[in-house]
Amino acid sequence: MGREVLKTVLQTEDTELCAAVDIQGAGQDAGLLIGSEQVGINIATNLKEALTISGAEVLVDFTGPRSVLNNVKTALEVGARPVVGTTGLSREDIEAIAALAGQKRVGCIIAPNFAIGALLMIKFASEAAKYFPNVEIIEKHHDQKLDAPSGTAIKTAEAVIEHRGDYEQGLALEEEKIPCSRGGKMPGGIRIHSVRLPGFVAQQEVIFGGAGQTLTIKHDSISRESFMPGVITAIRAVMRLEGVVYGLENLIFE
Template sequence: MKTVLIAGFNGSMGQQAVKLVNSMEGFAITAGLAHHLPDSDPTSYGLPASTQLFTSLNEIPAGIADIWLDFTVPTAVYANVKYALTHGYRPVVGTTGLTDDQEVELKKLTQDNHLGGLIASNFGMSAVLLMKFAQEAAKYFPDVEIIEMHHEDKKDAPSGTALNTAKLISKNRPAHQTAPDETESLAGSRGGDYEGIKLHAVRLPGYVAHEQVLFGGAGEALTIRQDSFDRKSFMSGVKVALEQVHTLDQLVVGLEQIL
């Protein structure tokens, strides 16, 4: 039996994760972490009655679970994953907001502690394929911009998926046009900039998670788009990660690395 601690079990994604793990044969939720708990009864969150609940990292004992499944917030994820790796948990991380330097440090911790884990900016299959296709297209259409659209409660901008898309494109991008010097009549109207790739973040009610990658060429254009209409769509990827994390001997970034 593989045991799971879910950090952020009371959030929207956390609740989907609770349902998923409860449905998986050979897996059990033994602990949960949430910094605010209006109700201390685990069953009110769909958790097994025996689940131990914690509101801070220093309350959590080592060995209470095998896997640390994290769907928290960008401000907490680095400390959470660092704690997991130094206390014997294998992390599966769906929370975005980690910097490149933080990922490097966490990768070193996995080596020092002989633990594998996974960080994924997105567990949706359509998003993983969008990133793969965009990276390939960048060889032929180096001039590109990214628009991502999310629900109004998303804590970070741009999304981790959009930023990771830009990183993958940048790795595969040949010489491209240099953006001209621009005068913005409204500051920020051209979006954020990652190595010359403009990223635009939309936050509106009614959206869940959506991304468009727009490539422009001489006399033609290519648009790659993915839409996630329900958070349930991310759970197929989470299931794969939970089933395979014990086979990893290092910290892997990107769901596509284990598919």
């Protein structure tokens, strides 16, 4: 994702690459990292130093759940506006980020998914939940993804619960012969099943069951290019925001 963001920022007329940070590849030219010509910006390892020296206005974070919170706090402390695609932040983490962003009076966008099709999937699922209260979610990602379930699955479940309310579906006496074989259960009653295998980028199915019928809403990200229009939209939007926006749909579907 970091490489894809580098390509997109370099190719977009109204964005400029100011710095690139990674714990690997220190000193390597960012252009060479993505198989392009040199761009004169070397990979740094100290985020605060890179943001301060470069004067970057926006930080795009696609790191990991163990480092994202500190990265966002670092950006806000120096006045850079975070656009966060890393999942794994807890509700308490998001509240802490919102408090700091409000204190600094700068914008921050946290988006579990930047693909427009995935946002539409969540929107359609929340509408379907009004008529089909029985629902389960299956999300499939590459085997290098650290957190489960995905942020998109959690966001989908939250959107469904918001429209249908809490609902205990299935059998109360259901017995799992193997623990968690029925997936993880969200507060509100929705089960989420996570698959991690090579070959996937990101895929999700929201399956609704009703009397004599099922309804499936499915989205596939075939390549990481699918996320880039949303990333650029967020980079532009965060410059006019103050405080935290959780979910790109809150900007696109206003």
